[in-house]
Amino acid sequence: MAELTLKSRRFREEREGEWRKLEELLARAEKTSSALSDDDIIALPVLYREALSSLSVARAISLDQSLIAYLESLCTRGYFFVYGTRATLLERIQAFFRKDWPQAARDLWRETLISVALTALGIAIAFALTSSDTSWFYSFVGQGMAQGREPTATTADLRATLFGGPEQGFLAVFATFLFTHNAQIAILAFALGFAFCVPAAFLVFYNGLTLGAFISLFVSHGLGIEFGGWISIHGTTELFAVALAGAAGFRLGWTLAFPGAQSRVEAMSEAGKKAAIIMTGVVCMLGVAGMLEGIGRQLVTDTLTRYAIGIAAIVLWCVYLYLPREHEP
């Protein structure tokens, strides 16, 4: 009879046990990879290769659709486990801070310089324009952002905004709000880079414009030094973070326009991953900046100390990101 000689059925009967074992191991591994014992870890790649070989044979000799579909699904799951990332979360975080982030930041030095230059240009233009005619102030700073810090305000009012603060109990809330708000903007700046850099460049430039207008306002009331302290305690970190986010966006847009020697798709995926590393770092930096702004600035009201903290912060960031490392090729 036909059944007795059906080779595909005998093939399946001989190997089924191993497939089911692999399936069971994968089901456990997909929940948490720590659920596997050492023996399982050793057995899994062997079982996976056996399943692959079965798949290859099954495609050649079997016409059982469901069997082939089962083996394909099993092998795909096995492949992702065997050749997927194995590093634990802790190892990945360590690698990120130790190697990935500084390396990516150094790779993007050109974009970072452009980004910083754009911010500086924005500051200079807004400063010059607002100083010559105070009505320019309203073009650079929205109503919501000014919060009473306008050209019509008195010097005393302005001084109060620099040294007063929200009531003590809300410092942490304030810091959290600043962090989430800024991080959201930074992620947006990064994503906008995809549109050939233009919106990202505008965002970075606009950031500079706003700052320049404020500087001009406070300088005109003789509060320049104090404002510098007020802004630099967190501003060095925050501006640097925004510049990095802009740089990440530039890298994306630039690669999209000029992919270089690689194909556009390949070049984009490389640029995207590098920019993503920068952005992860930017979110961390903005967390620090949020704390400096929300908590540090309200507690430290001495202008000199504020300057010291701000300068120390930027020096530390630069040393951390740009100082050459030994272990690099």
Add this chain to the structure above:
Amino acid sequence: MSTAEAPVGRPPPPGTPPERVRELITPEGIDLKLRLADMSERATAFFIDIAIMVGILVGGTLIVFLFALGLGRRSVEVIAIIWLLGSFFLRNFYFMAFELTPRAATPGKRALGLRVTTRNGGPLGFDAIFARNAMRELELFLPLSFLSVYGREAGGWGWFAGLIWCAVFVFFPLFNRDRLRVGDFIAGTWVIRAPKRSLELDLASPEQKDNFLFTRDEVDAYGIKELSVLEEVLRRKDPPTMEAVASRIRNKLKRGRAFGESDQQFLEAYYRALRARLETRMLFGHRRRDKFDKT
């Protein structure tokens, strides 16, 4: 394993256009034939995820609000921080956190048997996951906030231009072969179907003795394509379909219905005979694609 002129491999399962199958050769040299997820599946998965996110946000806000009521004014600070951070992380890291797990899929994707993977088959790193999900800002949140807030301020032609600009990113997946989102594009990833399947019963296992004998001509009536259709019919076990198919086959074979034979018995027996015949021929290098294949 295959002759040069015959297209290799079995026909893809019904409902999967062949152009959605992508080659992934493992280091062991075997093509896994990954199937890309359809647009509809990805949209469904996405809406499931959005529903979960909104559910968590509403539920979380309610709980936080109740706590605030219960604990009074002193705890407002802590609660505000929890809410702010919670909604920030939910918006930005919901997708990332789930895609970092070994399954590389959010609950919505899991429900539809999808997963994220790199296009070159390499390991899926955190950088790729961050990149593909940070782009949602451009694809989802920016158009949403544009429609709800900024759009009204712009007005008229500005609104129209903005709408088109947003649409470019939202409908990006419809305009490339691999159904890549902007995020997939820059992260070097794509979304494939990797459902868990269980091993089904082998229809060729003899549960009861067959009383059917088929002649050589009868088992040569059909090819592989018809066999796979028959397999589906037998797995589904829908009586009207089985009856229709059985009578079609009987007509084709010019075979009467024997006394006491049920349609299912007949189909199962014929499936075994046909598969045995086709597999034997396959071992000798003939893959008979369908009934029109006269080799």
